[in-house]
Amino acid sequence: MAPTTSTRAIVISGPSGAGKSTILKRLFEEYPDRFGFSVSHTTRNPRGGEKDGIEYHFVTKEQFNDLVERKGFVEHATFGSNSYGTSIAAIEEIEKKGRTCILDIEMEGVKQVANHPTFPRPRFLFLSPPSMDILEKRLRGRATDKEADILKRLNQAKVEMEFAKSPEAPHDKIVVNDDLDKAYQEAKAFIVGEDA
Numbered sequence: 528m529a530p531t532t533s534t535r536a537i538v539i540s541g542p543s544g545a546g547k548s549t550i551l552k553r554l555f556e557e558y559p560d561r562f563g564f565s566v567s568h569t570t571r572n573p574r575g576g577e578k579d580g581i582e583y584h585f586v587t588k589e590q591f592n593d594l595v596e597r598k599g600f601v602e603h604a605t606f607g608s609n610s611y612g613t614s615i616a617a618i619e620e621i622e623k624k625g626r627t628c629i630l631d632i633e634m635e636g637v638k639q640v641a642n643h644p645t646f647p648r649p650r651f652l653f654l655s656p657p658s659m660d661i662l663e664k665r666l667r668g669r670a671t672d673k674e675a676d677i678l679k680r681l682n683q684a685k686v687e688m689e690f691a692k693s694p695e696a697p698h699d700k701i702v703v704n705d706d707l708d709k710a711y712q713e714a715k716a717f718i719v720g721e722d723a
C-alpha cells in the first residue's frame with residue numbers, strides 16, 4: 528500500500544548547528560505518537576550495551592554491500608572503515624506503525640534519497656541558520672565540538688547552503704531558524720501537514 532500523506536517520510540536537513548535536533552526534540556514532545564526515526568544499518572561493531580535492531584541493525588560488510596546492490600538503501604555512506612545506511616525496510620517499519628518517518632540526514636544523503644529509483648519521494652525540509660556568523664556562535668555555544676570540528680562544520684555549512692540554493696536541491700520548504708519559536712511553528716506547519 529502506498530503511504531498516505533500523513534505517513535509519507537519527511538527528510539530534514541541543514542548545516543550542523545542549524546537546529547535540527549532542537550526542533551525535532553520539540554516536535555516529538557508535542558506529538559509523542561506521531562513520528563519515528565528509522566533504525567539505520569551499520570557495519571561497525573556494537574558498543575557496550577547496544578542491541579541489534581535497536582540502536583542499529585548491525586550487519587557484515589557483505590550484507591551491507593548486498594543491500595546496496597539491491598537498492599535497499601535510500602541513502603548510505605562510508606566514514607573511515609564503517610558504512611551506515613537507511614534502508615527502505617526500516618522506513619517502512621515506521622510507516623507500518625502508522626507513524627511518519629523523519630530522516631535527519633546530510634546533503635549527500637539528501638541527494639541520494641531524491642534520486643532513488645523506487646522509493647516514493649519524501650517531503651524535504653531544509654533548516655537554515657540566519658547567517659554564518661550566528662551559526663558559528665551557536666556551534667561554539669553548544670560547547671560539545673572541538674575547534675577543528677567547528678571549522679570543519681562551518682566549511683561544510685557553506686557547501687550545504689550553496690546546495691540549498693541550487694536548482695538541483697529537492698527542498699519543498701526552507702525554514703530560517705532565527706527566532707526558535709517562530710522557526711518551530713513554521714517547521715511544524717510543514718511537517719504535520721497544514722502547509723503540505
Ligand SMILES: Nc1ncnc2c1ncn2[C@@H]1O[C@H](COP(=O)(O)OP(=O)(O)OP(=O)(O)O)[C@@H](O)[C@H]1O
Nearest residue numbers: 542543544545546547548549665669704705706707
Ligand atoms: N533559534 C535558535 N536560537 C538560538 N540558539 C539556537 C536556536 N536553535 C538552536 N539553537 C542552539 O544552537 C545549537 C545547535 O542546535 P542543534 O544541536 O539542534 O543543531 P543540529 O542542526 O541538530 O546540529 P547537528 O547536525 O550537528 O546535530 C544548540 O546549542 C541549540 O540549543
